[in-house]
Amino acid sequence: MxxxxxxxxxxxxxxxxxxxxxxxxxxxxxxxxxxxxxxxxxxxxxxxxxxxxxxxxxxxxxxxxxxxxxxxxxxxxxxxxxxxxxxxxxxxxxxxxxxxxxxxxxxxxxxxxxxxxxxxxxxxxxxxxxxxxxxxxxxxxxxxxxxxxxxxxxQEGEMPHVGEGVDVKKFPYPIQKADELLSYTKREKCSIADVVLENEKTIRSVPEIREKLLGIWDVMLQSIYTGCHTLGELPGGLRVKRRAAYVYGRIKPYLIYNDHREWARELRHVQADAKNVFTWVSTFAIAVNEVNASLGRIVTAPTNGSSGVIPAVLLYYLSFVNPKATDDHIIEYLLVCGEIGSIFKKEATISAAQGGCQAEIGVSSAMAAAGLCHLMGGLPQQCLAAAEITMEHHLGLTCDPVGGLVQVPCIERNSMGAIKAITAAGWALNNDPSVPVVSLDSVIKTMWETALDMNTKYKETALGGLAAQVPVNHPDC
Ligand code: SF4
The missing domain is CATH 3.30.1330.90 (D-3-phosphoglycerate dehydrogenase; domain 3)
Structure with missing residues (x-):
């Protein structure tokens, strides 16, 4: 396994x-x-x-x-x-x-x-x-x-490289499917984050895990901050204008800050009303993907093209849902997100070249939905339901980057993924968790079968979909 x-x-x-x-x-x-x-x-x-x-x-x-x-x-x-x-x-x-x-x-x-x-x-x-x-x-x-x-x-026939020093036999909770993860949480009467932490503890000490996860969050936050403070045009010849800084400039409150950490702390005092909360979330997501599109530093989550969803949903939670959140919340969110992503990778794919954009934005959105549901007090079965609902509404999403650049539709797609994750977490919290009509494992299987049926031109080739409708003369081609 x-x-x-x-x-x-x-x-x-x-x-x-x-x-x-x-x-x-x-x-x-x-x-x-x-x-x-x-x-x-x-x-x-x-x-x-x-x-x-x-x-x-x-x-x-x-x-x-x-x-x-x-x-x-x-x-x-x-x-x-x-x-x-x-x-x-x-x-x-x-x-x-x-x-x-x-x-x-x-x-x-x-x-x-x-x-x-x-x-x-x-x-x-x-x-x-x-x-x-x-x-x-x-x-x-x-x-x-x-x-x-x-x-x-x-290489052909080889298992993917796993984390440095991982001894697979030592994982106390080996997980292939979502059902197995759920059964561990029931048996141990614990959360998804607890199960994942126990597995991670076989690789690193708890202080190292915490430090590394907070380091991951710091890079995510830095990428949101950079995107929100950088105007101009993205490279590659499509002449796509950076929009995160423009929109942020319109909605920003009066804040004084020196760097991304201070900025994030100040954001916790912002009272976003229902009217513009999704504008904030979209701006966070778009900011990361503009940094990504300009060869900037981001966190692959689970891919670069979809790297804006998970940071945007977490900053939404920290700024507007629970301004009193601590490092523990950040760590638990990332543990839950990571585990959901790994189940998708094992049972289906996180590669757009194999599964289209459902495998990128769909998976990142499902990861964020489960993580957010956990932070909002969801039971493990509700977190899995949140991931399931999200993927259900990304099934069949094709990969068709205009000009082969990770810009159109990719950047906006991250904002949609973040908003779907928030909506799905809310639905999962309001649903009866004991009677899911569709399990997460079923939707992952469906995603994989959809990937197999998908025409090759919709799998990161820039030969179909929007890429075919919007001809561009890529200057590098
Ligand atoms: S359209 Fe393709 S390149 Fe763009 S985010 Fe989706 S999977 Fe990635």
């Missing part, structure tokens, strides 16, 4: 896409590690990369080529300053030279050494092959990886 840590679902990364940016970045990092393990690293004189299927079709709009370059340079997506990315890549493009793994200068011409191959590999639609050769042009090694969504990377 696949065991996934909360920290595998909620990861700090760089936009705009977990499967097309973060995954390929990590795949390049894995290729470097393999070269080192095989003691070939010192002999490498050239590396070539082939992007297959969806990575090829929407790779330019998702900056897959740029991510591969950064990964081969040994850059860490969790810590690289976003403002360093463009200059680093421009230097490599102009000089035709990169520092492999941050250690050895090799010839690298992105236009020649990164090939966009539209054919699909049979194992997964996001295939990527790296080939390393020596100075005589002799092939030293060739590896193929697959970016399977949410930043997870596998």
């Amino acid at each position: 696949e065991q996934i840590s909360v920290f595998d679902i909620l990861k700090v990364g760089i936009g705009p896409s977990s499967s097309h940016t973060l995954g390929p970045w990590r795949a390049a990092g894995r290729f470097l590690s393999t070269l080192r393990e095989k003691e070939l690293f010192e002999k490498v004189d050239r590396v070539s990369v082939t992007l297959y299927g969806s990575l090829s079709l929407t790779g330019r709009g998702h900056y897959t080529d740029l991510a591969v370059i950064l990964g081969l340079c040994g850059a860490d997506p969790e810590v690289i300053p976003p403002e360093d990315i463009r200059p680093m890549v421009s230097y490599i493009e102009q000089s035709g030279c990169m520092t492999l793994g941050g250690e050895r200068d090799i010839t690298f011409c992105p236009l020649q050494d990164i090939v966009f191959e539209k054919t699909f590999l049979p194992f997964h639609s996001n295939g990527i092959t790296f080939v390393a050769s020596d100075k005589d042009g002799k092939e030293l090694d060739s590896e193929t990886y697959y970016s399977i969504g949410g930043g997870f990377v596998v």
Whole structure:
């Protein structure tokens, strides 16, 4: 049974896409590690990369080529300053030279050494092959990886990488399905967050878990703050205007603050009326995804394209539902969100290239709904019902990013996901939890079957839906 840590679902990364940016970045990092393990690293004189299927079709709009370059340079997506990315890549493009793994200068011409191959590999639609050769042009090694969504990377037949140091046998509550999670909570008479924490405790100490989760929240909050305070146009050629800062400028109250933390504390004093509370939530969600679209730092939750939903719902709760909330509330919310996301990943997919946007926005919205329901006092069965209701109303949602960029419809879709999560949490709290007509497991199964039936053009190819109706001349294409 696949065991996934909360920290595998909620990861700090760089936009705009977990499967097309973060995954390929990590795949390049894995290729470097393999070269080192095989003691070939010192002999490498050239590396070539082939992007297959969806990575090829929407790779330019998702900056897959740029991510591969950064990964081969040994850059860490969790810590690289976003403002360093463009200059680093421009230097490599102009000089035709990169520092492999941050250690050895090799010839690298992105236009020649990164090939966009539209054919699909049979194992997964996001295939990527790296080939390393020596100075005589002799092939030293060739590896193929697959970016399977949410930043997870596998080789054919391999289980996804799970959290560092995870010993799967030690998880006291192994969970594959929502029903199993529910039965543990009934048996132990505890909440979903309690069960998830017990599993996480086999990987890290409680203080480490708390610190890491609060660190995740800090990055989420920073991305909302940055988005709410940055005007201008998004990169990529669609000329999409940033709207979060514009809307925030219209609704903002008089506040004095120095940074994102102080801002969030001040927001707790804002009295949002029913008329504009959804404007606030939408603005929070859109803010994150504008940061994501501009190669900024966000938390993959469970993907980059859907990274605005979970932070927006949590800031809504902290600002307008329970201004007295503590760190415990933040931690419990993220634990619940993470577990719901991992069940979707195990039983269906969190990859738009496999399941369309229902697998991204649908899953993030379901995660947030369960987390919010928990914070609002919902029983475990109500939290699962909240996730179920949310996914029920995302079934069949296709992925059709205009121009292959994670902007239209992606950015607005996060605000819709956040609002659906809030609505679903409310419904779940008002429903009789003992008689769900549809279980979370059934809706996850339905989502997977819908994914299998979905036409390939609606799976992150930019060949169908809005992407086909709104032709653009992408400047990078
Ligand atoms: S349409 Fe949805 S799944 Fe596709 S790139 Fe945009 S947010 Fe991601």
